[in-house]
Each structure stands twice: as structure tokens, then as C-alpha cells.
Amino acid sequence: MQESIKTIFTESIQAQIAAGEVLPEVLEAAAMTIVQGLINGNKVICCGESSCNILAEHFAGLLVNHYETERPCLPAIALSQNHVHLDMHNTEHDSDKFSRQVRAFAQQGDLLVVFAIDGNEKNIISAVEAALTKDMTVIALVGDEGGELIGLLGPNDVEILTPSKRPSRIIESHLFNVHCLSQLIDNTLFPQDDQ
Known part of the structure; x- marks a missing residue:
């Protein structure tokens, strides 16, 4: 069993190394996009399907509260995965649970941060389509x-x-990327003397 555990660690480390080779440029672009949106007075709206919803809630929470250093709160919200309170009478449109919230809460210029495993999640696709209609x-x-x-x-x-x-491995990478983005955003908006 211990060999199996070591194999899991190795696989995770190798996946992170592969991500570290290809993601720095896009993580920087994402952080700067979020920073510019926040400077412009916009908010960050996050969503994720199933286990990725926890990542959406975590990222929104880090922005509202703080990552590692106390700082003013930033406007962010995670959309509810529980559609019961959104539509008590009609459950035919399960793929609308995020898109309806985007249409209700988002304004032009806001940012939508979505978390997905393979990119074919219907709720995430619908949310992105709704976001695109709001520019x-x-x-x-x-x-x-x-x-x-x-x-x-x-x-x-x-x-x-x-x-x-x-x-x-994808979820592990998403969590790492959330922490990386949080640190980059904090360092850019609220630089500390020791940086």
C-alpha cells in the first residue's frame, strides 16, 4: 500500500511540474485581468460544477476575505450550485442554474471565473454563454x-x-492555481514592504 501512496504522490508532482511549464503566462494574464477588473470597479463571479464548486467558493472567499495577508475585501461571489431556491416549480432546466444567476447578478464588465474538469459541463457552458451576452x-x-x-x-x-x-490531478492543479492567482492579485493590489 505504501508503494501505491508513493506512486500517487509522484503522479501528482509530475502533473504539477507539467502545469508549471505551461501555465505561468496564462496565470499572469488571468491575475492582471482580475486586477484590472477590480480597479475598474467590477466584481468577480465564480462557479463550478460538482466538486469544482468548492474551488469556486474557495476563490470567492479568498477575494472577499484575504489570502495570507490582511487587506481590504474585494468584491467576489460564488454562484449557488443548489438550484432548489432558484426555481422551486420547474426542475426541467438544470443546465440553467448558473446562467440564470449570471443574468440576475452580473453587470457589463464583471468577470466570470469558471472551474471545470473537461469543459463539457452543461451548466458551465450555459453560464459562459450568459456572461458573453453581458460583455x-x-x-x-x-x-x-x-x-x-x-x-x-x-x-x-x-x-x-x-x-x-x-x-x-485537474482539481489539485485548480486549487494550486487559485492560490497562485490570489497571491498575485494581493501582491499587485496591496504590495507589502518585504516583497
Whole structure:
């Protein structure tokens, strides 16, 4: 069993090394896009399907509260994955649960940060389509080859494509990327003397 555990660690480390080779430029672009949006008075709206919803909530929480250093709160929200309170009478439109919230809460210039495993999650695709109708910038954290989601992104959007097909490695990379983005945003907006 211990050999199996060591294999899991090795696989995770190798996935992070592969991501470290291809993601620095897009992580910088995503951080600067978020920073500029916040400076312009816009908010960050996050969403993710299933286990990725925890990442969306975590990122929004880090922006509202702080990452590692106390600082003023930043406007961010994670969309609810629980559609019961959104539509008590009609459950036929499960793929609308995020898009309806985007249409309700988002304004032109806001940023939508989506978390996906393979980019074919219907709720995420619908949310991005709703964001595009509001002229929002989209930052997509996705794995595998990006699926249908990647085809929706425009030149001003940012694609953070984790080079892995395994959901567990993709989620681990997303969490690392969230922490990286949080640190970059904090360092840019609230530089400390020791940086």
C-alpha cells in the first residue's frame, strides 16, 4: 500500500511540474485581468460544477476575505450550485442554474471565473454563454483539452488549461492555481514592504 501512496504522490508532482511549464503566462494574464477588473470597479463571479464548486467558493472567499495577508475585501461571489431556491416549480432546466444567476447578478464588465474538469459541463457552458451576452470577461480553469468551453472563449478571455486528463490531478492543479492567482492579485493590489 505504501508503494501505491508513493506512486500517487509522484503522479501528482509530475502533473504539477507539467502545469508549471505551461501555465505561468496564462496565470499572469488571468491575475492582471482580475486586477484590472477590480480597479475598474467590477466584481468577480465564480462557479463550478460538482466538486469544482468548492474551488469556486474557495476563490470567492479568498477575494472577499484575504489570502495570507490582511487587506481590504474585494468584491467576489460564488454562484449557488443548489438550484432548489432558484426555481422551486420547474426542475426541467438544470443546465440553467448558473446562467440564470449570471443574468440576475452580473453587470457589463464583471468577470466570470469558471472551474471545470473537461469543459463539457452543461451548466458551465450555459453560464459562459450568459456572461458573453453581458460583455463579461471569462477566465476558465479547465483540464483535459478544454472541451466545448474553450470554443466559447474570445480573445479577451483567459484559458487556464491544466495538462491532465485525470479529474483528481485537474482539481489539485485548480486549487494550486487559485492560490497562485490570489497571491498575485494581493501582491499587485496591496504590495507589502518585504516583497
